Amino acid sequence: MMPQLFTVLVRRPEHRPIRIWVPVLPVALVFSPLLVLAALVAVVACVIYRISVPLAFSSGWRFFCALSGTRVDVHEGRSTVLVSIR
Template identity: 50%
Template structure:
């Protein structure tokens, strides 16, 4: 599971803004939303006739593969970088 997300936003004429977000803290803060989201996912699996167990396993595999990922977005002179560790 990812431990830290680093976000850097660069604007022309300004210093880059860096944010370090600990994933565990984010999960704890968003935990009241996670249970309804999980319930909504289970209901969606039932509606679309999908296996709940295989869907949760697939989502967990994607989350487990995220550490080491790096996403760069550039538009004109603006830049946005996300690094997942």
């Protein structure tokens, strides 16, 4: 199942935490013209490097669907960024 929501939490010292929820499907629909262009570039790259186009796209889709449940924490100094994919 593809991820539905990206949650970003930014904690900074002496400031309130900032939490942002990003739904995946509406963002993908807004950026669909760029996604079509990126797909065309990927097809050209696959042809140049002699990679199977269906195999490359199916591997990319499987990787994207496997992102559900991923959590990334970044600590830099006293600031923290947490990205959660559901």
